[in-house]
Amino acid sequence: MENRLIPKSTIEDIKDKADLVGVIGEYVSLKKRGKNYLGLCPFHGEKTPSFTVSPEKKLWHCFGCGEGGNIFDFIMKSEQMEFADAVRFLGDRVGVFVEEAKGGTGGGLKKRLFEILEHACKFYQQNLDEEIGRRFLEQRKINNAVPGEFRLGVTKPGWDNLLKFLVAMGFAPEDIEKAGLVVPREKKNDYFDRFRNRFMFPVMDQHGRVLGFSGRTLSSDEPKYLNSPDNPVFNKGSQLFGYFNAREEIKKLRYAVMVEGNIDLLSCWQAGIKNVVAPLGTAFTEGQARLLSRVAEAAVIAFDSDKAGVVASERAAGVLRSCGLHVRIAQTEGFKDPDEYISSKGKDAFLDIIKRSMPALEFTLKRIIKKYNISSREGRVMAAHEVADALAKEKDLIMQKEYAKAAAQWLSVDEAGLAQEIKSKSGRRTPVRRRFFSREVEKPRSKVEEAEMCLLTLALQGEEALSLIRKKIEGNMLDGGGLRAVLRKAIEGGADILEDLDDGQKRAVRALMMAPSPIDDLHATIDDCIGTLKAFQIKNEMHVLRSRMAEEEKGNNSKALVELQKEYHKLSEILRSSSR
Numbered sequence: 001m002e003n004r005l006i007p008k009s010t011i012e013d014i015k016d017k018a019d020l021v022g023v024i025g026e027y028v029s030l031k032k033r034g035k036n037y038l039g040l041c042p043f044h045g046e047k048t049p050s051f052t053v054s055p056e057k058k059l060w061h062c063f064g065c066g067e068g069g070n071i072f073d074f075i076m077k078s079e080q081m082e083f084a085d086a087v088r089f090l091g092d093r094v095g096v097f098v099e100e101a102k103g104g105t106g107g108g109l110k111k112r113l114f115e116i117l118e119h120a121c122k123f124y125q126q127n128l129d130e131e132i133g134r135r136f137l138e139q140r141k142i143n144n145a146v147p148g149e150f151r152l153g154v155t156k157p158g159w160d161n162l163l164k165f166l167v168a169m170g171f172a173p174e175d176i177e178k179a180g181l182v183v184p185r186e187k188k189n190d191y192f193d194r195f196r197n198r199f200m201f202p203v204m205d206q207h208g209r210v211l212g213f214s215g216r217t218l219s220s221d222e223p224k225y226l227n228s229p230d231n232p233v234f235n236k237g238s239q240l241f242g243y244f245n246a247r248e249e250i251k252k253l254r255y256a257v258m259v260e261g262n263i264d265l266l267s268c269w270q271a272g273i274k275n276v277v278a279p280l281g282t283a284f285t286e287g288q289a290r291l292l293s294r295v296a297e298a299a300v301i302a303f304d305s306d307k308a309g310v311v312a313s314e315r316a317a318g319v320l321r322s323c324g325l326h327v328r329i330a331q332t333e334g335f336k337d338p339d340e341y342i343s344s345k346g347k348d349a350f351l352d353i354i355k356r357s358m359p360a361l362e363f364t365l366k367r368i369i370k371k372y373n374i375s376s377r378e379g380r381v382m383a384a385h386e387v388a389d390a391l392a393k394e395k396d397l398i399m400q401k402e403y404a405k406a407a408a409q410w411l412s413v414d415e416a417g418l419a420q421e422i423k424s425k426s427g428r429r430t431p432v433r434r435r436f437f438s439r440e441v442e443k444p445r446s447k448v449e450e451a452e453m454c455l456l457t458l459a460l461q462g463e464e465a466l467s468l469i470r471k472k473i474e475g476n477m478l479d480g481g482g483l484r485a486v487l488r489k490a491i492e493g494g495a496d497i498l499e500d501l502d503d504g505q506k507r508a509v510r511a512l513m514m515a516p517s518p519i520d521d522l523h524a525t526i527d528d529c530i531g532t533l534k535a536f537q538i539k540n541e542m543h544v545l546r547s548r549m550a551e552e553e554k555g556n557n558s559k560a561l562v563e564l565q566k567e568y569h570k571l572s573e574i575l576r577s578s579s580r
Contacts, residue, residue, distance in 0.1 A: 017094040017096060021037055023074070024037075024071075029296070042078065046323070059510060085111075110232055110233055114209055121202050123166075125152070132154060132156070151210075155195045155196055156197065157196060160182075177191060180228035180230075181228075194228075199215065201241060207244075208244050211239060240292065242262075242265045243291065251296075252275075254296065254298065256276070256277055258316065260302075263339050268338060271350070285319065292320070297326065300329070301328070302329075305331050327360040328359055330356070330357035331353070332350075361390075365410075387411070401419075404419050452484060460509070469487075469526055474530075477533050
């Protein structure tokens with residue numbers, strides 16, 4: 001929905017200048033397919049790319065979830081922005097000044113929060129030279145370049161150091177609270193700093209904007225890590241530490257290394273491994289997986305080597321796989337985590353365990369087998385049952401079958417027996433199409449609806465077809481609503497074809513616009529479709545004439561009846577000749 005405070009000419013200027021593929025390519029890994037670009041949808045989990053971008057039509061559309069629109073719609077959905085903010089965001093990018101009209105919000109609350117968070121980050125950075133900051137960097141062997149690249153900082157002991165600094169700059173305490181930086185006191189109308197005596201890791205989005213912080217205690221205070229709470233610009237379940245720094249390297253290498261802790265990430269980075277990200281100390285989420293899937297095709301998980309780390313690795317692998325990524329799991333053999341491993345054995349050794357990482361499902365199965373004494377019959381049976389449990393959850397049937405075969409060899413058990421056990425545990429039955437048993441059967445399209453759909457598809461996909469349809473459409477053939485109204489709008493031109501449509505209609509029309517056209521003989525196809533519409537129109541007119549003839553016959557008006565009969569026979573002959 002457009003903001004009338006921004007001139008339409010400004011909006012169109014930004015739309016014309018913005019590179020749709022370039023902008024979306026910063027969020028989604030796109031590959032060229034003919035005239036369009038294809039990628040995994042950033043708005044729902046999918047394994048097969050159905051997200052399509054058309055630079056020619058300046059539209060994007062996901063054939064999986066139905067989301068789509070123009071470049072402003074994409075930014076609004078990706079950045080959780082209102083329309084006016086998306087226009088300003090893209091205007092800044094392409095160098096078009098968006099005038100602040102009277103009554104405009106100027107970006108409103110989110111703009112203020114970004115300013116507050118940026119100033120807080122600079123404040124924390126200034127404290128890094130304090131003794132506690134320098135001591136922490138030395139203890140963790142973090143070199144001089146890393147703090148600047150990641151904008152690391154320190155919060156000194158004290159209850160309101162940041163609060164005083166930001167209030168002195170003119171920010172309201174209420175807004176500082178909304179940014180997640182201060183906490184209200186229970187009994188007083190006052191606030192205190194959320195982060196105190198902590199080493200600060202800013203969490204940045206792909207544009208380098210500070211969204212929040214992860215603070216590691218510099219004392220014995222709990223919790224060890226404290227994250228900013230969710231707020232209007234920050235959701236920790238959809239962000240990754242280091243994403244801003246690593247995204248270009250991940251895009252280049254086409255895979256990401258995912259470590260568990262922020263310090264692990266910094267160790268990798270200063271060792272020269274720069275395609276690394278870390279979750280924010282919480283259970284890995286689908287939102288984080290989708291963020292990663294924008295730039296990566298695969299991920300190697302290198303979490304801590306303890307039991308909790310293994311459980312977290314396997315859980316994260318499931319989430320990543322559900323979002324279409326190929327996933328492998330690496331373990332820092334004999335060491336607690338990547339930081340410890342790299343400190344002791346170096347970059348090349350760590351890269352070697354990345355190369356030797358196992359596919360996630362293989363890792364899980366081998367971990368299960370390792371728990372049992374498979375040299376005994378009882379151990380093999382118990383291991384086989386647990387392996388069957390794991391494989392029964394596998395949705396990829398080909399992968400399930402291949403790993404069942406491999407697991408049977410590893411366990412020295414009967415392959416057919418293991419396969420039967422997996423089948424019984426999965427509870428799979430031959431899928432049945434419900435609509436055969438439903439009272440409500442979807443009504444198939446009529447020939448007329450098929451013709452309308454075909455003409456609209458062709459009209460939306462190319463100027464040649466649209467020009468032919470314009471020449472051949474006759475009279476009131478397109479009177480009425482539905483597809484005909486959209487087709488009429490396309491033929492008349494000048495207006496945004498998607499205007500005045502509800503969400504369902506927009507999705508349907510976008511899908512038609514982006515779908516490939518397999519038509520071989522354009523002229524013949526258009527002639528057939530228009531012939532069908534013409535025949536339908538004639539049949540309607542004949543139906544009306546039959547009603548009028550019946551009325552004239554009842555009134556004994558023979559003269560009028562004869563004229564109507566002549567007209568009816570004329571239409572009947574036209575219909576007959578057109579069907580030959």
